[in-house]
Amino acid sequence: MTGSVLQVRRLERCDLEARTAWFNDPIVAANMLMDYPASLADTEKWFADTRLDRRRRDFSLWVQRSGEICAMAGLTDVDERNRRAEMYVVVAPNMRRQGIGATAVAWITNYGFAEMSLDRVYLFTLRQNHNAQSLYRRLGFCEEGVLRRHVLHRGTRHDRLVFGLLKDEWSGLPWAHDAPLPMEIRV
Numbered sequence: 001m002t003g004s005v006l007q008v009r010r011l012e013r014c015d016l017e018a019r020t021a022w023f024n025d026p027i028v029a030a031n032m033l034m035d036y037p038a039s040l041a042d043t044e045k046w047f048a049d050t051r052l053d054r055r056r057r058d059f060s061l062w063v064q065r066s067g068e069i070c071a072m073a074g075l076t077d078v079d080e081r082n083r084r085a086e087m088y089v090v091v092a093p094n095m096r097r098q099g100i101g102a103t104a105v106a107w108i109t110n111y112g113f114a115e116m117s118l119d120r121v122y123l124f125t126l127r128q129n130h131n132a133q134s135l136y137r138r139l140g141f142c143e144e145g146v147l148r149r150h151v152l153h154r155g156t157r158h159d160r161l162v163f164g165l166l167k168d169e170w171s172g173l174p175w176a177h178d179a180p181l182p183m184e185i186r187v
């Protein structure tokens with residue numbers, strides 16, 4: 001994917017079929033705390049219920065050349081009083097390990113700090129999700145702690161790791177980008 005141009009847009013109804021399929025992918029289902037299996041009807045209901053919710057922003061990224069959707073990322077639990085939000089990312093199962101995850105995390109984090117004036121972006125990963133942890137560490141997120149056996153996911157209790165990035169840490173990172181953010185990015 002090196003050299004490709006990605007476009008970012010707010011999540012649209014036309015993204016929901018891909019979103020449902022991705023959530024049923026074994027690696028995504030093992031690592032993201034969604035109800036399994038996902039159905040298109042539930043995803044459509046979720047979209048209708050949350051579309052105008054000011055406490056979250058959901059985006060999809062697509063490859064300009066092919067029109068293929070390659071990632072979705074968002075900020076949830078947006079807390080205006082404390083100026084913080086939780087981040088998530090998921091990459092199309094057939095497009096992993098091409099730099100799209102890092103590009104999507106950098107873009108959505110830039111969006112949180114630059115466009116939403118957040119002071120803190122944080123996220124959770126299951127302990128087993130080494131791919132995601134390595135990505136967050138590489139980008140400069142700080143591993144803040146472990147919530148021991150915090151969730152019961154698909155029949156097993158799991159530790160959850162907390163990662164966070166503060167605005168003053170973000171501003172010193174090579175990928176930090178102030179507003180206005182481009183909706184077109186190069187991988």
Ligand SMILES: CC(C)(COP(=O)(O)OP(=O)(O)OC[C@H]1O[C@@H](n2cnc3c(N)ncnc32)[C@H](O)[C@@H]1OP(=O)(O)O)[C@@H](O)C(=O)NCCC(=O)NCCS
Pocket residue numbers: 001002027028031032089090091092095096097098099100101102103123124125126129131132134135138
């Ligand atoms: C975690 C996830 C978002 C990572 O996305 P990704 O697109 O694979 O991420 P990247 O390609 O940017 O980086 C992944 C690895 O590929 C490597 N990579 C990037 N571009 C590459 C390329 N062109 N060729 C070979 N390897 C490459 C990176 O160096 C990185 O390696 P590392 O793990 O040894 O550090 C993705 O695996 C995913 O969607 N997982 C399921 C959902 C999930 O777990 N979400 C996070 C919940 S916390």
